[in-house]
Amino acid sequence: MTALLLVAATTACGRVAAPEGELTASLLVQVTSVHEETGMTLLEGPTFAPDGGLLVVDVTAQAGEPKVLRVDTESREVTPVLTNETSVYTSAQFSPHDERLYLTDLVGGRIDSGTPEGGDPVTFFSGEVDGTPMLPDDLAFDEDGHLFVSDTTGHADPVWDPQGRVVRIDRDTAEATVLADELPAPNGISFNEDFTGLWVSQYAANRVDFLALNGDRTGVETAHTGLHFDGGTSRVDSNAVDAEGNVYQGVHGQPSIHVHGSTGEHLATVSVPAEDAEGLDTATNLAIAPGTTDGYMTVSGRDGGFVYTFEALGEGIRQSNGG
Secondary structure: OOOOOOOOOEOOOOOEOOOOOEEEOEEEEEEEOOEOOOOEOOEEEEEEOOOOOEEEEEOOOOOOOOOEEEEOOOOOOEEEEEOOOOOOEEEEEEOOOOOOEEEEEOOOOEEEEEOOOOOOOEEEEOOOEOOEOOOEEEEEEOOOOOEEEEEOOOOOOOOOOOOEEEEEEOOOOOOEEEEEEEEOOEEEEEEOOOOOEEEEEEOOOOEEEEEEEOOOOOOEEEEEEEEEOOOOOOEEEEEEEOOOOOEEEEEEOOOEEEEEOOOOOEEEEEEOOHHHHOOOOEEEEEEEOEOOOEEEEEEEEOOEEEEEEEEOOOOEOHHHEOO
16 A cells, blocks of 8 residues: 555666665656646556566555556556546555456455456455445465455554454455454565465554464464654554565555564665655565566655565565565
8 A cells, every 4th residue: 555545757777775674765767757637646566567568556545646667677667557436445465376467456446457468457355344334455375376465454544453364365256254363453464475474564553463374275374573763743554575584565555565573573675765755655565576576666645656676685586576
């Protein structure tokens, strides 16, 4: 996600040296400008298509404007992929089952899907879950293609009024099952490196929980808080996991990504250059190109929406490609 609610500008993209544990990202391309109607732009959901193209969503894009965009990481060309009149997409990911692009519509309470090129758009899931509407924010797929969604209901309410959920949706029937409830606005959701559990970022509590799943991933066996985030006025947003099991935590309220080992140790903070930071206030999501350590983070603020690059600590896998 998000916090709630074309023009390609480029710079050279070499890695920038920084003190140990501090990594400085390099600007790849400006993807969006601030929308006049909303006074903001917010990039999210970076994910690599089967052909290697990087797709991102613009949460605040208005009707008729590109809501899904493609970034060519070599040429830095930005092209529109998909738009519609009503959707507010907050994340994107490709299914290992049918290789279609799946998009969470936060405001519409739906999950849509389409081809990597934006064709054949259909609604995969909509409606209430256990009698309550869902605000689907981020998305993770297990190895069999079943969907695991963070329902961020309560994101604008105090932490002591937890209403959020983690929901599993069957890939074949679209039947939704609540795996965890009464959560403080869950946002980021990623499987760990061996698909035995989920890292869930609790937006309203500034913590990341680990949910250990049963053998067929239809229930939670144990759960505990794995990471605390001293964010002040900023909050944890989307997350990702690399092949080493490291957890990359995006932030709403500061243009940086915080990287922790699976046992909690802080390994690195990835930030934009100091001269860029004044006009940027989020680094909510990231992707690591599969089989490489080429990291890409979505960064937004009053200067626009950008993709920055960085050297990841481990190689990209499914768990670090969208959500």
